[in-house]
Amino acid sequence: MKSYYSNGKLLLTGEYVVLDGAIALALPTKLGQVLEVGDREEEGILWKSYDEKNSLWFEEEFRIKETEIVGSDKDEVSRRLSSILTEAHRANPEGLSGKGGYKVSSRLDFNRNWGLGSSSTLINNIAQWFDVDAYWLLKQSFGGSGYDIAAAQHDHPILFSLEEGKPTALTTSFDPPFKDQLFFVYMNRKQDSRHSIEHYRSQPQEQVSEAVDKINGLTHQLLNSQTLAEFELLLEIHETLISRLINTPKVKAGLFPDYPGTLKSLGGWGGDFILATGGKAEKKYFRRKGYETVIGYSEMIL
Numbered sequence: 186m187k188s189y190y191s192n193g194k195l196l197l198t199g200e201y202v203v204l205d206g207a208i209a210l211a212l213p214t215k216l217g218q219v220l221e222v223g224d225r226e227e228e229g230i231l232w233k234s235y236d237e238k239n240s241l242w243f244e245e246e247f248r249i250k251e252t253e254i255v256g257s258d259k260d261e262v263s264r265r266l267s268s269i270l271t272e273a274h275r276a277n278p279e280g281l282s283g284k285g286g287y288k289v290s291s292r293l294d295f296n297r298n299w300g301l302g303s304s305s306t307l308i309n310n311i312a313q314w315f316d317v318d319a320y321w322l323l324k325q326s327f328g329g330s331g332y333d334i335a336a337a338q339h340d341h342p343i344l345f346s347l348e349e350g351k352p353t354a355l356t357t358s359f360d361p362p363f364k365d366q367l368f369f370v371y372m373n374r375k376q377d378s379r380h381s382i383e384h385y386r387s388q389p390q391e392q393v394s395e396a397v398d399k400i401n402g403l404t405h406q407l408l409n410s411q412t413l414a415e416f417e418l419l420l421e422i423h424e425t426l427i428s429r430l431i432n433t434p435k436v437k438a439g440l441f442p443d444y445p446g447t448l449k450s451l452g453g454w455g456g457d458f459i460l461a462t463g464g465k466a467e468k469k470y471f472r473r474k475g476y477e478t479v480i481g482y483s484e485m486i487l
């Protein structure tokens with residue numbers, strides 16, 4: 186039995202504009218996904234996916250052909266997984282050169298609706314299994330900047346950027362002294378990354394270059410901020426820049442105008458997690474409003 190593991194992710198700065206070369210600060214999470222691959226006598230791949238409660242939510246039998254890996258085509262999950270496995274198999278046929286077949290189990294540490302990287306951790310694990318480049322495999326399947334792959338592969342905060350379309354990931358130090366005043370709130374809905382990117386691309390792009398330069402500066406300032414007040418100010422500036430760029434109201438203005446602290450959307454706006462500043466009282470604020478998933482910074486981030 187071989188085992189592969191990948192970290193989940195949260196994107197603190199640079200959402201959307203990371204696609205156009207901005208330097209983004211990505212944070213690997215303590216929650217991730219494991220992939221276990223074992224041999225079996227029967228040919229083909231018996232695949233089982235389990236959620237964070239160890240409940241089986243997907244099962245499929247794949248046939249291994251010379252140039253593709255074929256499932257039952259019963260739903261979108263089956264079709265997508267078949268496509269990913271086929272691309273990996275074509276890139277390195279030796280990855281499945283053993284006799285017989287394989288039994289594979291994929292296990293998430295987090296709710297797959299949370300947007301912490303159920304797709305990117307899967308891609309990175311399959312890439313490890315087949316010994317192919319994970320950034321390439323992402324491009325062949327889900328697409329995106331690749332910051333989530335960088336987070337999957339590193340156990341430290343990352344400065345990520347695309348330089349002439351090529352991903353660059355540099356580990357950095359980010360351990361704010363006020364992290365006990367930072368927490369994450371799940372917005373009770375999963376955001377479609379593809380839809381978010383399409384919305385971003387549909388906006389007038391004249392301001393992108395200027396926004397990229399400003400976000401780069403904010404990312405480095407955030408890394409070096411020593412007080413909560415300074416950190417909150419930088420978050421507010423970042424939110425305003427992206428709000429104007431994508432023509433979307435800030436999450437605080439739209440949903441929580443009476444919130445006393447600072448709020449920042451993470452990744453695609455409109456779902457998944459937000460970052461909030463505050464303490465116990467502020468956490469209770471969200472729970473009173475029906476947002477039960479409230480996780481402290483140190484509980485979430487590696």
